[in-house]
Amino acid sequence: MSSITVEGLTKRFGETVALDDVSFEVPEGEFVIVLGVSGSGKSTLLRCMNGLETPTEGEIRIGDTPVDEPRPDIAMIFQQHNIIEQMNAYSNALTGSLNRNTFLDSLFQRQSEEDKLQALDALDTVGLLDEAQQNAQQMSGGQQQRVGIARALVQDPTILLADEPVASLDPGSSQQVMGYLRTAAADRGLTAVISLHQVNLARKFGERFIGLRDGKKVFDGYRDEFDMGVIDEIYGDIDTEGMFAPDGEADDGPDPSSESGDDASSKRGVSSGGMGQ
Amino acid sequence: MSSITVEGLTKRFGETVALDDVSFEVPEGEFVIVLGVSGSGKSTLLRCMNGLETPTEGEIRIGDTPVDEPRPDIAMIFQQHNIIEQMNAYSNALTGSLNRNTFLDSLFQRQSEEDKLQALDALDTVGLLDEAQQNAQQMSGGQQQRVGIARALVQDPTILLADEPVASLDPGSSQQVMGYLRTAAADRGLTAVISLHQVNLARKFGERFIGLRDGKKVFDGYRDEFDMGVIDEIYGDIDTEGMFAPDGEADDGPDPSSESGDDASSKRGVSSGGMGQ
Amino acid sequence: MSYGDSVRDRYEEIVLARRVRALVFLAGFAALAGLFYYALISVGFFAANIPNYLPNFLNALRDFFPFFTPAFPFIEPAGFLDYWAFIDERNLIWGGFGGETPLFGEAGITLAMGFAGTVMGFPLALLFGVLGSGRVTPFPFNFIFRGLMSSIRAIPALVWGLIYIPLGGIGPVTATLAIATDTVGNLGRLFTDELEEIEDGPIEAMETTGANKPQLITFGMLSQVTTPFIAWTLYIFEINVRIAVSLGIIGGGGLGNVLSVQQGLFAFTNMMATILVILVLIISVEIVSQRIRSALREGDEAQGIVALLMGFPQRMAEAALK
Amino acid sequence: MSYGDSVRDRYEEIVLARRVRALVFLAGFAALAGLFYYALISVGFFAANIPNYLPNFLNALRDFFPFFTPAFPFIEPAGFLDYWAFIDERNLIWGGFGGETPLFGEAGITLAMGFAGTVMGFPLALLFGVLGSGRVTPFPFNFIFRGLMSSIRAIPALVWGLIYIPLGGIGPVTATLAIATDTVGNLGRLFTDELEEIEDGPIEAMETTGANKPQLITFGMLSQVTTPFIAWTLYIFEINVRIAVSLGIIGGGGLGNVLSVQQGLFAFTNMMATILVILVLIISVEIVSQRIRSALREGDEAQGIVALLMGFPQRMAEAALK
Amino acid sequence: SGGGDGGDGNSSNGGTSGSTDDVPTAQFVLNPAEADVAIEEQYQPMFEYLESEVEVEIEASRAESYTATLQAIRNDQGEIADISPSAVIAGEDILDIVGIRIAYGAAQYFSTITTTPDSGIESLSDLEGELIYMGDILSVSGTLVPLTVLQDAGLDIGNAPDGDAGNFEAEYSDHTTAREQMVQRDDVMAATTGAFSSAPYVPQEQFEEMSQDFVDISAEYDGAGDEIESSGTQLDLLAVSDPIPRAPLVTRSNWDNSVKGEIEEAILNVEGDDLSHGDDYDGEPLWFTGVQEGTIDDYEMIRTVLDELGLEFEDLS
């Protein structure tokens, strides 16, 4: 059983509360997208689900077993892909089978033919079979990310986690990578949780959406409930905030009784008038 | 006069044609956004306009004078911000005045009070006055990008170029940085040419749009002409391309008469059937 | 589970490529082993019959480590006292106030040689290092400076010491000059290497602001490398202290000199005591230098130190100057 | 143009801060200058009266460079012939086939010492270097290995040479052992440093695949650093050839030995000839090593070389094995 | 030819050890510290002589210090050695003295203290507070004996050579460098060197005034002052030491081989002709012309010097 249960998850780093009492359940085979602005806790959530971080409070269960350390059946895809750039695509994919092989076998690439074929098949799935022997360093960002997906697939996971897998890619590659992720998850019946910060991509690929803001879950719902109101809730009204910030900050400057007051105040007067914050 | 004329601009790197006979005119004070997928020639266009690259053919003129080397009155903002991370925000902004100061004066920061106040004013414009003495290294990506804008403003330019200034920022910071750019350009009456790859940001901030594809200009028009058809023209139909590529590539695999043919061909048959490319 | 043809084909191809690769690597390894063997022959390694002399050698080692005893508990604390007696008697670590040796005794002379040599060599190292970079001096000409630095490095510090005898006489001064010369070659090269690795972006950005060449070099390039330059200088300082020991052995004074006399007297215990002091000196230098370097690397910490150092005078000055 | 109050206030603050900073820097600089002065006193720099002896020194330099003449055109080609005569007579560069010296003469012995020492020291350097990393060995224990490497480094190669005499006798073998020991300390430390700087990402990713500890170390860490490890080994090889020259001076054989004999004979021209050979040797080693290193750094080029090297056998093997 | 190089000795052994099992080999450890020479080449006739007299193969290696030599012998890495008088005292438990080397008929030599004519130094007592350049720090003729001479003249030598001198300053290098740098540098008032280094620059009369022993015994007396004219350098003699026993040739006392006795005998019987090179040799000849029988007692004088200076060799047995 590979359903995921997150129960009362809280994670603090010193003073910072990265996650604040987050709970949800993901049934087997669902494709979930986690949204939130930078610092909202997306990475922390995924790292907890993977056992890379230990929750301060609360619990995460896969089926019935709690997660407390990285496990082969949970595969993770990272924003910075984290593949070994010094190895070729095939060897990178093959590292997904490390947990099934002894140290010496993996050192000399004496894995079973089955494992090797599986690595190539995973590269095929992400459209990189022809580049299997190319050095990862010489690949484009999108290709590297796809190698990361291939490695995850070779792990034979039941759960696929991905932390902003397309954040550093251009739109074309982003769509391609998300497409591969969705195809792979669907073909293999994987439960997938993927964090994103592009709303348009999320809408295009997501099945279910979880919104985080300041570590709290502010939205949890399916396609039909995911509308502009939800986006405002997740992202706040960043437009105004972003565009008028310089003037806003000038407002809390020092006392207005300084020498060069006349010109400056007139200038500030104009901009203060322009916004009501 | 700071209108820009691009005339028959072609740039080749060996075999690659990065720009192919691109021509347009930008009147003084216009805020232009250049769109295109990765590799379409956005950076090359901006680098040619700045004199960092020499066109293979064609010419760029500011007013009536052709551009052939970097000039102080054309300021450039880079995707990787390219500020000096080892210096503080203020010192970085101050480097914008290098062209007005001798080597020794700039070395010992003995610029005129006027220049120094201008640097602080530029930092104020991008909302970083309070962080003026903070080391650039310790700033967030968005803040660093804003320092880059401040440096450009200190140059006292008449033309502002920016190459994907928000590509590595999260949506909040992206909006903020774009906002500062537009405000600064409007306040100082600068002609601005900015390349982006986010369509939504482009729509929100752009006045006029130029679309590049494979080095050719495929669109040039104002807000009202910028619709979904244009986006398809610029980006191509990436959805299908991105999502079905793995199967598409399997099609040009080797001869089907190999040993393990039965299972594989059935699998491929299904996916081939699923798409018509 | 079964796989597509293209996967199988690719698999066969990889298996073949790996087999070829293994062969090539084996050949390379064999070549290396052959070279190694030839080198061993050249130095007369097999003629030396090392296994035969191993017991002798282990026995001789006991001269150096008097605190080892053959029986349990294998360590005799009194041995350490021997060391300390010598260290104390000869002012190796502490020269006392107003004496002829510096405050830190013989170790102080060695340290002073390394330090003075580093400081004296630094300006030329900086000049040659910067001029050796292809970014500053155009291509064929930068190799003049690189060649100069290579030549300086090629001559061992010991030989530089010899060459400088007519200038500095016999003793620590000549050793210091030799270290300074060595520094120009070694540090300058590290500077050049560092400059080759900086990012182009900020330089290009400086260019677009209309900066002139000296400004481009200072703000676009040098400002990026001040931290590594300081770190490399500290690293060379470490090395220079080690060289100062070696130069002492051939007459440069300081700990090396003590070492060479005790060696001449076959006083292995005293020699080991001197080596221990060398160890303490060099490890101290290393630790201090590494602290500073890691503080520089992590700007935060440096900020902390600077803040600490500057906080008080800043407040003072603010009060005074206002 | 006029500016807002907050801008002016900030300006005043910056001016003040800069003034304070300048004071602090001045103080730091003064402290450094003071230390430098004290160091110069300690080594007896001012007593040596260097400016006085400069003419003497320049005169003495003429012994080394017989091809300089005081009159125009300042260079006498015959001087170079003197060099060559000695180089040829003493087999410095070319030992001939089947002779007693290796193929490359005395230079060959020096090279062999550096090469054999590097190869012999490499395995232990790798082991200690990896075990010294905090990522592999948990905190207090990795310092055992770091301390060991520090201690080895602290003892100059010259002293190691002495310690190994009972084992290798007098001559190149002992020098080679000393170089190998030095390599363990120097190369091992570079390895440890390099390991501290690798990215955490790939290691973490390896962890999530369920790899065990040795796999984590091999694939997550070592695979990231093979290129820099090779580069560092080549760098240490360069340094070892230089050390081999120094050890030769104190009896290790090879070029250093020739140098020291000629020095003893006050045959400065011959000495310079030897130095020239040392220069050629070391610069050659450096060029070769730097070529390989830069090829490694830019994967493309390496790919090119590998492709070139492997292309032919690959096609051969493919034809044969199919 | 470079046939006498240390490296060659080793490599030739590597190549031939298989085929010459029956011929015993003996390591001859050479030391150049007492004279500035290319020592392996100079010894070449000696090796050829020994190999012709005795069924033995000589391998030469060059040690850079007596410590290295004694370490080698003590650890069975060398059989025969050329060592200094002081090393005899250090290694008396592990060495057998074969004989004392003779040069120009003398088995003894001298140490000198010299100054430059313009230094203003008239006698040893004027050296108080001045800088003196000496030979290698533990060299018998360059440093140790001259220190006792200075001490006898009333100077406070403090802890020198192993530590700071009392009321003068000492720096150590080697005979020739010490002499040359004294000439070059104004701040160096005297140099202590073996007579072999200084005598060519000192007028004969000065030796005659200073020491009858020197005139009688020293091999350097005849050539004294010879270099003054050609070099333009003259030195003034401040002191000449008592005669010092020349350096011996020794064998390892626990060397247990039948050829040991034969070699020792051959060494004692060596003639000047056996030690000279052919006509085509243009290097320096070997400095000694024969070997005279000697025992540890001949080195009593050295032991006294060491005692006076408070130097003590560690036990090497």
Ligand SMILES: Nc1ncnc2c1ncn2[C@@H]1O[C@H](COP(=O)(O)OP(=O)(O)OP(=O)(O)O)[C@@H](O)[C@H]1O
């Ligand atoms: N190891 C850590 N130590 C301290 N604070 C941390 C750590 N990891 C995360 N945080 C803090 O926890 C909060 C949530 O961070 P997290 O990385 O989960 O956000 P995110 O949504 O992934 O942001 P981004 O889009 O920038 O990746 C932030 O305030 C962050 O500063």
Ligand SMILES: Nc1ncnc2c1ncn2[C@@H]1O[C@H](COP(=O)(O)OP(=O)(O)OP(=O)(O)O)[C@@H](O)[C@H]1O
């Ligand atoms: N210096 C160069 N040398 C060779 N080819 C280059 C160079 N710079 C750009 N190109 C090529 O020119 C084409 C256009 O590149 P350009 O960088 O202008 O695209 P872009 O639209 O900025 O892409 P991106 O979004 O990835 O920055 C690409 O095919 C690129 O490979």
Ligand SMILES: [Mg+2]
């Ligand atoms: Mg994150």
Ligand SMILES: [Mg+2]
């Ligand atoms: Mg670009």
